[in-house]
Amino acid sequence: MSDLILQQLEREWIAGRPVPELRPGDVVRVHLRIREGDKERVQIFQGTVIRIRGSGTGRTFTVRRIAAHGIGVERTFPLYSPRIDHIEVVRHSRVRRARLYYLRERFGKAARLKERLIAAPEAEELPPEEAAEATESQ
Numbered sequence: 001m002s003d004l005i006l007q008q009l010e011r012e013w014i015a016g017r018p019v020p021e022l023r024p025g026d027v028v029r030v031h032l033r034i035r036e037g038d039k040e041r042v043q044i045f046q047g048t049v050i051r052i053r054g055s056g057t058g059r060t061f062t063v064r065r066i067a068a069h070g071i072g073v074e075r076t077f078p079l080y081s082p083r084i085d086h087i088e089v090v091r092h093s094r095v096r097r098a099r100l101y102y103l104r105e106r107f108g109k110a111a112r113l114k115e116r117l118i119a120a121p122e123a124e125e126l127p128p129e130e131a132a133e134a135t136e137s138q
Contacts, residue, residue, distance in 0.1 A: 010056050017080050022061055024049050024100050025093035025113050030063060030077060031085040042085055045075055048093070048113070050100040064100075070107060092116040 022028065029046045047065030054060050059079040067073045077084060093113035103111050 013057055014080060019079055020087055020089050022049055022052060022079075022087070022089070023092070023095075024052060024098055025095035025116070027090040027093070028063060029088040029090055031087070032077075033083050033085050046090065047073075047075075048100070048103065050074070050103060051098075064103060066107065066111075072104060072107075092118055 026049045027047070028049055029044055032043045032045060034041055034043045045063060045065065047063040049061055050064045051062040052059070057078075057080050060076050061079055062074055062076045064072060064074045092115065094116040095113060
């Protein structure tokens with residue numbers, strides 16, 4: 001009985017927090033709310049998703065970026081954390097593995113991933129008369 005209640009609460013929590021579909025290889029920009037004293041600000045952490053693990057509200061993802069002087073920094077975020085303001089997917093990369101730990105040994109051009117192109121949602125088609133007017137006005 002208590003499992004059913006927990007599952008229901010988990011579903012409600014997940015439904016209330018829209019998050020983009022993340023995959024390993026994606027370059028993301030994570031906007032974090034940081035509290036310093038009595039002030040709060042948003043800090044951005046941008047890097048490549050190298051791992052996604054867990055399920056439900058316990059789902060986490062690890063982002064790796066190269067900081068100053070070529071030092072690699074990895075940070076693991078809970079996907080449904082209230083501290084995360086929002087997550088932007090900057091680009092998608094084509095990878096064949098679920099865990100990109102091999103990127104830890106690579107740097108510079110060797111650490112590049114091929115971009116994965118995603119079809120844009122189709123725009124509403126204009127009637128032929130309006131389409132002709134739109135092309136003439138340009």
